[in-house]
Structure formats: C-alpha cells, structure tokens
Amino acid sequence: MTPPFDDDALLATLGAALAPEPVEPGPEAMAALHQALDARALDAADGDSGVVVPFAPPKRRSATWAGIHRLRHPVAAAVAVGMLATSGVAAAGVATDHLPGPTRTVAYDLGLPVTSPALEAAMGTMAQLKVALAAHDVAQVQASAALLRTRLAGLSTTDRAQIEASAGDLLAQADTFTEADASGTSTGSGSSAGTGGSTGAGTSSGSDTSNGTTKGGTTSSNGGSTTGSGDGSDRTTPGTSGSSDGGSGGTTPGSGPTGTTEPGDSSGRGSTPGTAPSTTPTTEPGDKGDGSGSKSTTGTTQPRLPE
Amino acid sequence: MEDSVNQDGEVARLRAGDAPSWETLYRRVYPSMLAYAERRVSSKEEAQDAVSEALTRTVAGMDRLADTGATPESWLFGVLRHVVLDRQRSSYRRRDLPVHREVTPDGPLESAVVGDEQATVKAAFAVLPDRDRELLELRVVAGLSSEEVATILDMKPGAVRTAQARALDKLRAVLDRSEEVRS
Numbered sequence: 001m002t003p004p005f006d007d008d009a010l011l012a013t014l015g016a017a018l019a020p021e022p023v024e025p026g027p028e029a030m031a032a033l034h035q036a037l038d039a040r041a042l043d044a045a046d047g048d049s050g051v052v053v054p055f056a057p058p059k060r061r062s063a064t065w066a067g068i069h070r071l072r073h074p075v076a077a078a079v080a081v082g083m084l085a086t087s088g089v090a091a092a093g094v095a096t097d098h099l100p101g102p103t104r105t106v107a108y109d110l111g112l113p114v115t116s117p118a119l120e121a122a123m124g125t126m127a128q129l130k131v132a133l134a135a136h137d138v139a140q141v142q143a144s145a146a147l148l149r150t151r152l153a154g155l156s157t158t159d160r161a162q163i164e165a166s167a168g169d170l171l172a173q174a175d176t177f178t179e180a181d182a183s184g185t186s187t188g189s190g191s192s193a194g195t196g197g198s199t200g201a202g203t204s205s206g207s208d209t210s211n212g213t214t215k216g217g218t219t220s221s222n223g224g225s226t227t228g229s230g231d232g233s234d235r236t237t238p239g240t241s242g243s244s245d246g247g248s249g250g251t252t253p254g255s256g257p258t259g260t261t262e263p264g265d266s267s268g269r270g271s272t273p274g275t276a277p278s279t280t281p282t283t284e285p286g287d288k289g290d291g292s293g294s295k296s297t298t299g300t301t302q303p304r305l306p307e
Numbered sequence: 308m309e310d311s312v313n314q315d316g317e318v319a320r321l322r323a324g325d326a327p328s329w330e331t332l333y334r335r336v337y338p339s340m341l342a343y344a345e346r347r348v349s350s351k352e353e354a355q356d357a358v359s360e361a362l363t364r365t366v367a368g369m370d371r372l373a374d375t376g377a378t379p380e381s382w383l384f385g386v387l388r389h390v391v392l393d394r395q396r397s398s399y400r401r402r403d404l405p406v407h408r409e410v411t412p413d414g415p416l417e418s419a420v421v422g423d424e425q426a427t428v429k430a431a432f433a434v435l436p437d438r439d440r441e442l443l444e445l446r447v448v449a450g451l452s453s454e455e456v457a458t459i460l461d462m463k464p465g466a467v468r469t470a471q472a473r474a475l476d477k478l479r480a481v482l483d484r485s486e487e488v489r490s
Contacts, residue, residue, distance in 0.1 A: 007475050014432060014478070015447035017425040020342035025333055025358075032359045033333055036366040037324055 119159040122151040126163065129170055138181045145174040321379060322369050332379050333362060339448050340387055346444070347391045357394055361387035381455035384445060388459055431481040439474035446471060 025033075107114045115123075125148045132140035152160060152167055320328040337358065344354035364386045365372075365379075372382055432440060445456045453471070457464040 007472065010428075010475050010479060011443075011447050013424065013428050014443060017429040018342070018432065018444065018448050020338035020448065023338050023341060025337045026355070029337070029355065029359050029362070030330070030333070033329060033362055033366070034326065036363040037326055037329060040366055040369070041324055 116156070116159055118151070118155055119162065122148065122155060122159075122163060122167070125151050126167055126170055129174060133170075133173055133177055136177075136181075138178060141174050141177055145171055145178075317379065318372055322372060324366075324369070329366070332383075336380055336383055336449075339450070340383065342448060343384070343444060344387060344391055346440075348394055353394060357390045358387060361390045364390070377458060378451075378455065380449060381451050381459060384449050384451065384455075385459040388441075427482065427485060428478075431478055431485060434481055435474060435477055439470070439477060442467065442470055443474050443478075 101117060101120075104114055104120060105117050108116050125144055129141065129144035129148055132144050148167060148171065152164075155163075317328060317332070321332065340358045340361065341354055344357045345351055348354050348357060361383060365383050368386075372379065377385070432443070435443070442456060442460065445451050445459060446453070451459070453467045454464045456462075457467045460467065462470070
C-alpha cells in the first residue's frame with residue numbers, strides 16, 4: 001500500500017483503524033452509573049456538595065478507644081482510663097472553680113485561673129455569716145463577723161477589692177443584728193436608792209439604752225435638794241449593749257453625765273457635776289448594763305473593714 | 308454557536324444529575340473509553356472496571372464540570388486517564404503489567420506488512436511510543452480537540468499540535484519502512 005503522506009489523511013486512516021467496536025455499557029455499568037447518581041442526589045440533599053463517596057467506609061473506633069483496646073495488660077488499661085478520668089475531673093474543676101482546698105492551693109501556685117485560697121476562705125466565711133444572719137444565731141453571727149474581719153485583713157488588695165463592698169454590707173448587717181439583739185435581751189434597768197440629803201430619799205430609775213438611740217434616764221428624787229441622775233452616758237455604740245441606769249439621787253451631788261449629753265438626749269439631767277461613772281470605752285460588745293450607772297461606749301458607730 | 312448552546316444545556320442537565328442525560332453520554336462515549344482503556348490495562352475486564360470507575364468519579368465531580376469549561380467527553384477521558392494510570396501503577400507493583408509492545412521483526416510490524424491498510428496502520432501505530440499513541444488516540448478515537456487534549460495531558464495546545472505532527476511523522480516513517488519490507 002502507499003502510505004498516506006497528508007496529515008489529515010493519515011489521521012483519518014488512523015481513526016478508521018482504531019475505531020472502537022460499537023459496544024454498549026453492560027447492566028453492571030449502568031447500575032454503577034445510577035448508583036453514583038443516587039449517591040450524588042442524597043449528598044446534595046444533605047447540603048454537602050463535596051466529593052461523593054459511593055460506598056460508606058467502615059465505621060472505626062475513635063483513636064482513643066482503639067488505643068486503649070490494644071492494650072494487653074488490664075492494669076495498664078486501668079491506669080490509662082484513670083488518667084483520662086482524673087484529667088477530665090481536674091479540667092472540669094478548674095473550669096468551674098470547684099476545687100478542694102489543697103488542690104486549689106496547688107492550682108493557684110501553678111498559676112491556673114482559680115480563685116486564691118484566701119479569697120475563697122473569706123467568701124466561705126461570708127457565706128457562713130449570711131447563714132448565721134438568716135438563722136438569727138447571735139453567737140455565730142458574732143463569731144463569723146470577727147472571722148471575716150480577720151480574713152479580710154489577710155487578703156491582697158486585688159482580692160479584697162472583689163468582695164470589699166459585699167463584705168462591708170454583710171458586716172454592717174451583722175453589727176446591726178447584734179445590736180438589735182442586745183437591745184432586746186439586755187434592757188438594763190437600774191434603780192438606786194438615793195440617799196436624800198437631809199430631807200428625803202431619792203429614788204432613781206433609769207431606763208436603758210436600747211440600740212444606741214435612747215439614753216434617757218429618769219430620775220426622781222424626793223426631797224433631795226439636788227437631783228442628780230441620768231444615764232451613765234449618752235453614748236451608745238452599735239454592738240454594745242451598754243446600759244445606763246439611773247444615777248444616784250440624793251443630796252449628794254448626783255451622778256450624771258459629764259457633759260457629754262448630746263442634743264435630743266432626754267437624760268442626763270444631773271445638774272451638778274456629778275461623780276457619774278465614767279464611760280468605759282473598752283466595753284466589749286454584749287456587755288450588759290450593770291445598773292451602776294456606768295455606760296459603756298466603744299466609740300464606733302460604723303463597721304469598718306480592717307486595714 | 309448552536310453547538311455551544313447545546314453543550315451548555317447538556318452540561319447543565321448533567322450537573323443537575325439528570326439520569327437520561329448521563330445515560331446518553333455514557334452510551335456515546337463508552338466504546339471509545341473502553342478501547343482507550345483496553346490498550347492500557349491487562350484485561351478487558353479491568354478496562355471495563357476502569358471505565359466504570361471513571362464514570363463514578365465524574366458523577367461525583369460534576370459540580371466542577373462547568374467551572375473548567377471542558378466538554379463532558381474531555382472531562383470523562385481526563386478522569387479515565389488518571390484511573391488507568393493508577394491501575395498501571397498498581398499492576399506494576401503486582402508485577403502483572405500487560406505485555407509491552409516492543410517492535411520486533413516478528414511482532415506487529417510483521418503483521419502490518421502482510422495485512423490490509425487499516426491493519427497496517429494499526430500495527431504501525433502500535434510501535435509508536437506510549438506518549439505519541441496516547442496523544443493520537445485522544446485526537447482520533449476520542450475525537451477531542453487539541454485544546455482538550457492539552458488539558459488532559461497538561462500541555463500547551465501548541466505543544467500538542469507539534470507533538471501530534473511529530474507522532475504522525477513517526478507513524479509515517481513506520482509505514483514507509485513496512486512498505487519497503489513488502490516491496
């Protein structure tokens with residue numbers, strides 16, 4: 001034969017020589033086509049336009065469980081599971097800030113984001129104080145308040161700033177509660193028989209201060225030339241249950257306040273400088289009046305946080 | 308222009324997953340795809356599997372069909388080429404490569420001498436290098452343009468045309484040689 005020299009003729013001859021046989025795709029091939037189309041349609045319905053995987057891959061264990069499953073020794077497997085569990089608990093504890101004291105201390109020292117142990121303790125004391133206030137437990141209120149003041153004093157500036165306001169309010173409530181309680185249980189009533197000077201005997205009765213607002217003492221004297229009575233002082237202090245009683249009436253210069261009566265006070269009518277019992281600034285909260293005309297004061301009217 | 312519109316419509320239907328359109332396309336290109344695969348894998352069954360796999364991959368990637376601007380035929384042949392290459396590599400690892408078509412005096416060339424014209428050309432084609440055979444096959448069997456072949460073979464269209472001319476020269480030389488042997 002004469003070989004074709006023209007490219008187009010040669011291509012045509014080559015095309016005829018290489019022409020494929022007229023075959024049709026078999027049923028398997030058509031089934032594969034429809035399967036691929038169905039899978040593609042399902043995938044499009046799921047909103048994923050990515051590559052179709054005609055056949056679902058076999059399910060596999062997660063890497064963690066597969067690794068544990070491969071462990072041959074039960075002890076090693078138990079240790080692995082324990083480590084996983086404890087690490088999870090620790091992570092959850094740090095995340096929720098619920099940690100026992102020693103753990104918290106270590107975590108705080110390590111720089112983990114947990115509340116400092118001192119602040120946590122102060123907050124715990126605040127909670128105790130709230131509970132005591134709600135339960136009207138005077139002793140517990142006083143103890144918790146004192147402990148809270150101590151804990152506040154030990155806080156850093158940053159920690160204290162976080163609870164300073166709430167702690168101050170809580171301490172104020174505690175002081176108010178304590179004082180109110182004292183007024184209800186230690187109403188002092190004193191009576192002293194004054195010895196009248198020459199003419200009669202004076203009697204003096206004093207009314208107690210209740211919550212720092214009443215200081216009156218009423219005194220009556222009979223026949224006395226001088227009536228001196230009054231509460232021991234006009235000063236009361238929240239948290240103190242200081243009481244004052246009537247002073248002594250009589251002919252002798254009565255006892256009375258030493259010029260410290262505040263306006264509005266209805267007591268302290270001693271007209272002469274008396275020998276009234278001096279105030280005792282060191283009276284502790286809860287001290288009761290002793291009917292002696294003494295008056296306790298502590299000199300503070302507002303709760304103050306420790307410096 | 309009209310062909311372009313029709314082609315765009317077909318591409319749109321194919322992208323929509325229209326089963327009849329896919330069947331039509333499949334029936335149209337199946338013979339040439341199978342012939343292309345048969346010449347490159349070890350058995351007819353493996354060639355059929357390769358064609359089926361190529362079609363499945365094409366369906367899966369139909370969303371990208373319009374983005375490339377390729378015709379469905381060229382897209383299918385491009386996928387088929389990759390499938391065949393994968394199978395050839397796998398066969399090489401298994402040491403069951405198809406028989407390499409070496410040019411020997413008693414081989415296809417001898418058959419070409421004694422056969423008719425198409426058989427002569429077919430035998431001469433068989434002795435060409437793989438690269439040349441693939442290029443010519445994509446041009447004359449698959450009926451793809453130089454641009455489409457360039458996309459499949461990752462070449463420039465001009466390089467395809469040059470390579471095609473060079474492959475035809477080789478084929479022509481083989482035919483001349485066979486003619487000399489006959490005479």
